[in-house]
Amino acid sequence: xxxxxxxxxxxxxxxxxxxxxxxxxxxxxxxxxxxxxxxxxxxxxxxxxxxxxxxxxxxxxxxxxxxxxxxxxxxxxxxxxxxxxxxxxxxxxxxxxxxxxxxxxxxxxxxxxxxxxxxxxxxxxxxxxxxxxxxxxxxxxxxxxxxxxxxxxxxxxxxxxxxxxxxxxxxxxxxxxxxxxxxxxxxxxxxxxxxxxxxxxxxxxxxxxxxxxxxxxxxxxxxxxxxxxxxxxxxxxxxxxxxxxxxxxxxxxxxxxxxxxxxxxxxxxxxxxxxxxxxxxxxx
Numbered sequence: 001x002x003x004x005x006x007x008x009x010x011x012x013x014x015x016x017x018x019x020x021x022x023x024x025x026x027x028x029x030x031x032x033x034x035x036x037x038x039x040x041x042x043x044x045x046x047x048x049x050x051x052x053x054x055x056x057x058x059x060x061x062x063x064x065x066x067x068x069x070x071x072x073x074x075x076x077x078x079x080x081x082x083x084x085x086x087x088x089x090x091x092x093x094x095x096x097x098x099x100x101x102x103x104x105x106x107x108x109x110x111x112x113x114x115x116x117x118x119x120x121x122x123x124x125x126x127x128x129x130x131x132x133x134x135x136x137x138x139x140x141x142x143x144x145x146x147x148x149x150x151x152x153x154x155x156x157x158x159x160x161x162x163x164x165x166x167x168x169x170x171x172x173x174x175x176x177x178x179x180x181x182x183x184x185x186x187x188x189x190x191x192x193x194x195x196x197x198x199x200x201x202x203x204x205x206x207x208x209x210x211x212x213x214x215x216x217x218x219x220x221x222x223x224x225x226x227x228x229x230x231x232x233x234x235x236x237x238x239x240x241x242x243x244x245x246x247x248x249x250x251x252x253x254x255x256x257x258x259x260x261x262x263x264x265x266x267x268x269x270x271x272x273x274x275x276x277x278x279x280x281x282x283x284x
Contacts, residue, residue: 004087007073009050012183014267015145015176016046018274022172023153025281026165031157034105037098038153041114044095046145048088049121053132055084056125057196092118102156113152117144125196135199137184138177146173167226168277171219171238175270178215182252182266185209186259209252216245216266219273226277232284237276244269 020039024030058074059081073079079087096114103110120140124132131137150169155161184191184200185208191201200208220239227235248265251258 003073003078006071007051007054007079007084007087008047011264011267012050012179013043013046014271014274015141015179016042016149018270019145019149019169019172019176020153021278022168022274022281023150023155023165024157025278026150026162026168027154027157028162029157034102034156035153037102038156040098041095041102042145042149042153044091044098045117045121048091048095049124051084051088051091052122053125054079055081055088056130058084060125088122092121106156106159110152110156113148117148120144133195133197135197135202138180138199141180142173142177145176146170164226164229164281167222167229168281171222171277172270172274174215174219175266175273178212179263179266179270181208181212181215182259182263185212185252186256186263212252213249216248216269220245223277227280227284230281230284232280234283235277235280237280238273240276241269241273244272 017039020035020042024035024038054072055074058072071078074081074084096118099110099114103114124130124137124140131140147169150172151161151165154165181200184198185205187198188201188205188208191198200211203211220242223236223238227233244265248262248269251262251265254262
């Protein structure tokens with residue numbers, strides 16, 4: 001069981017938790033079971049993405065003994081290929097069950113959104129042409145862990161798409177994407193040697209680091225816009241997370257294992273930003 005917990009990469013899970021908190025807070029109503037269901041969908045898909053990436057990169061030989069980041073379950077032999085397939089299917093099944101409940105309570109169109117999310121989960125590093133190797137992984141994260149997760153969490157509460165939820169979805173997407181960019185900067189050398197052309201490996205070290213900084217800082221100009229849309233100053237609370245974000249701008253200069261704290265720090269920043277924004281939205 002420990003191997004599956006490790007393969008779920010708990011440090012990346014704020015990318016699934018924060019947008020659900022923010023989207024729910026952006027809604028006018030709060031239906032508790034729908035919040036729990038939305039959180040279940042988000043976490044299950046995030047874990048499925050991590051399991052699928054572990055499996056496909058292990059099978060394709062992307063993960064080797066030269067890997068800089070945390071060990072991978074399949075490549076290291078901790079989990080067999082068959083066991084990881086079952087774990088992926090189980091994670092997606094849990095997401096499907098929770099999503100079906102939300103669709104039954106709101107609109108069947110959620111099933112179509114869920115199907116696209118499932119295809120994106122498996123297509124990130126799986127299939128003959130994984131889109132992570134086409135430099136499109138960041139776009140997937142921004143769309144599904146930013147826009148879809150935040151707006152969707154608000155929608156299942158109010159059954160409408162509001163301006164505040166849309167505005168709030170953008171910084172959540174930028175921060176979630178920054179997590180992936182931090183991860184892929186660390187793996188530039190090993191990804192290139194394995195033929196995995198992620199966006200950072202295409203951009204190169206310096207441009208990829210500039211992209212990371214832009215994503216991280218780019219979330220903050222949306223804070224006053226969200227506050228203006230609510231007519232309250234309380235949504236300005238996420239600015240208090242800046243002391244966690246600013247040091248990362250310099251730390252991302254590091255190489256190899258020293259980049260691991262950048263990924264962890266980025267995930268922590270998104271979670272703190274999200275919690276503060278959710279609190280501000282709830283109060284307002």
